[in-house]
Amino acid sequence: MNSHHPEKRLLILVGSPRRDGNSAALGAAAQRGAEAAGTSATLLFLDDYIQGFLPDLRHAPAPDDRYAELFLEHFLPSDGTLVCTPIYWYGMSAQTKAFFDRSFSHYAGEGPEPARVKARMAGKRLGLAVASEETYPGAALGIVHQIQEYARYTHSDFVGYVHGAGNLRGEVAADPRRPLDAAARLGADFFTYKYSDYRLETPRARNVWESPAPALRSTPGGLP
Numbered sequence: 001m002n003s004h005h006p007e008k009r010l011l012i013l014v015g016s017p018r019r020d021g022n023s024a025a026l027g028a029a030a031q032r033g034a035e036a037a038g039t040s041a042t043l044l045f046l047d048d049y050i051q052g053f054l055p056d057l058r059h060a061p062a063p064d065d066r067y068a069e070l071f072l073e074h075f076l077p078s079d080g081t082l083v084c085t086p087i088y089w090y091g092m093s094a095q096t097k098a099f100f101d102r103s104f105s106h107y108a109g110e111g112p113e114p115a116r117v118k119a120r121m122a123g124k125r126l127g128l129a130v131a132s133e134e135t136y137p138g139a140a141l142g143i144v145h146q147i148q149e150y151a152r153y154t155h156s157d158f159v160g161y162v163h164g165a166g167n168l169r170g171e172v173a174a175d176p177r178r179p180l181d182a183a184a185r186l187g188a189d190f191f192t193y194k195y196s197d198y199r200l201e202t203p204r205a206r207n208v209w210e211s212p213a214p215a216l217r218s219t220p221g222g223l224p
């Protein structure tokens with residue numbers, strides 16, 4: 001948690017229009033945690049950069065906004081990205097979805113630029129922070145699944161997830177599950193927390209952690 005990773009760059013994207021909202025509070029907590037751990041972290045609001053949907057690129061240019069700057073100058077160079085979104089209709093916000101959809105105009109097609117973009121899209125660490133009015137964990141599962149599939153598709157590592165409940169601006173701070181603390185820890189550990197996602201052939205030890213709790217180490221007969 002306290003190891004320093006100044007060489008790693010964390011990008012925090014907030015997909016709510018509310019500058020003082022709950023997704024922003026989760027993102028700010030992650031930024032504080034990252035910076036305390038020595039990781040450089042940049043927090044951006046998606047609607048400062050995105051003003052339109054993906055068009056049919058054969059017939060219309062991309063919207064005249066700052067998406068290219070966001071994607072090429074912030075997202076691609078980042079080593080990891082934390083997506084912070086409110087739940088809107090049991091999914092991510094349209095701002096957040098447009099962030100993913102609009103990337104199509106940079107990676108689609110043939111040639112050196114799409115190839116360069118695809119190479120930079122791959123292999124990042126990804127995290128998700130979700131704010132919702134409902135406390136039911138299932139309300140966020142569609143978003144979790146979408147990020148998981150994006151991570152799988154891009155050979156990225158989906159390393160962490162925080163869900164906080166609140167409706168009023170910043171109310172997530174009152175959630176007794178303390179999602180702001182969890183977001184700060186996610187920011188701090190973003191590049192250091194153990195990531196595992198096994199396949200049949202994955203070689204592995206039986207223990208997950210280097211120093212299992214003493215009670216587990218001394219269990220007679222060992223663990224199954």
Ligand SMILES: Cc1cc2nc3c(=O)[nH]c(=O)nc-3n(C[C@H](O)[C@H](O)[C@H](O)COP(=O)(O)O)c2cc1C
Pocket residue numbers: 016017018020021022023024085086087088089090091131132133134135139165166167168169170
């Ligand atoms: C258009 C819209 C749709 C919403 N849909 C849901 C929903 O399906 N489930 C839920 O729990 N909260 C829903 N909410 C509430 C927000 O998720 C909640 O207020 C959240 O804290 C807002 O985060 P923000 O402050 O970052 O904007 C919705 C809010 C809006 C504006």
